[in-house]
Amino acid sequence: MPPDQRPRERLFVVGPESLSNTELLAILLRTGTVEETSLDLAKRILNQNGGLRFLAESDVEQLKNIHGVGTAKAAQIKAAVELGKRIFSISSWESPSIKSPQDAANLLMDSMRYLDREHFKVVYLNSKNRVLGVDLISIGTLNASLVHPRELFKKAVVRSAAGIILVHNHPSGDPHPSEEDKLVTKRMVEAGEIIGIEVLDHIIIGDGIYVSLREMGCFTS
Numbered sequence: 409m410p411p412d413q414r415p416r417e418r419l420f421v422v423g424p425e426s427l428s429n430t431e432l433l434a435i436l437l438r439t440g441t442v443e444e445t446s447l448d449l450a451k452r453i454l455n456q457n458g459g460l461r462f463l464a465e466s467d468v469e470q471l472k473n474i475h476g477v478g479t480a481k482a483a484q485i486k487a488a489v490e491l492g493k494r495i496f497s498i499s500s501w502e503s504p505s506i507k508s509p510q511d512a513a514n515l516l517m518d519s520m521r522y523l524d525r526e527h528f529k530v531v532y533l534n535s536k537n538r539v540l541g542v543d544l545i546s547i548g549t550l551n552a553s554l555v556h557p558r559e560l561f562k563k564a565v566v567r568s569a570a571g572i573i574l575v576h577n578h579p580s581g582d583p584h585p586s587e588e589d590k591l592v593t594k595r596m597v598e599a600g601e602i603i604g605i606e607v608l609d610h611i612i613i614g615d616g617i618y619v620s621l622r623e624m625g626c627f628t629s
Contacts, residue, residue: 409445418431430447431447441475449476469482471486496518504538505537505538506533512531512575527546528545530560532563533572545559545560560596574596576612577612581617584619585619589621609621609622
């Protein structure tokens, strides 16, 4: 391959935004194998394993099982993925305003859509519906007995939140609410009414799609 066509050199000339996913991954890998260049190896990793989604969801052991990817390359890939998630998280924290269920879903979609276990989070809002922060409340199957209003609203009080939005993901990719999801929502809404902090919505994150329980009518008595 001519030197000026190598991914790293092309990055310097045309910028990273102009490179393909394969070229960017080849730069991360740095070297290939005896049989393949880094570009060929990157292409095989993406083509045979479902593309970027595989990189986002896989762990180090899964990456190491790919021929040509050892411990060092697997670590480089996972470190890059994690940095990307953290950078996105930082860019999202410019105190966004939540004006609709779509806004709430957009806030956490990229960080939650690929999780392989259910994560239950709470978005805290001020009186103008600007985000004060987000807390992880629990990991695992959402259950009314595991998510206690006391812990949830204690953090809301500390943040001086006027309202909260409940958010959790469905690893299956299907955001349709279960009866347990509805029960948790009802319990939190009732607790919020007593404490004086409104539960504005409960968003369920799927694979690129979401459901708002308020829009579904689950907040009506």
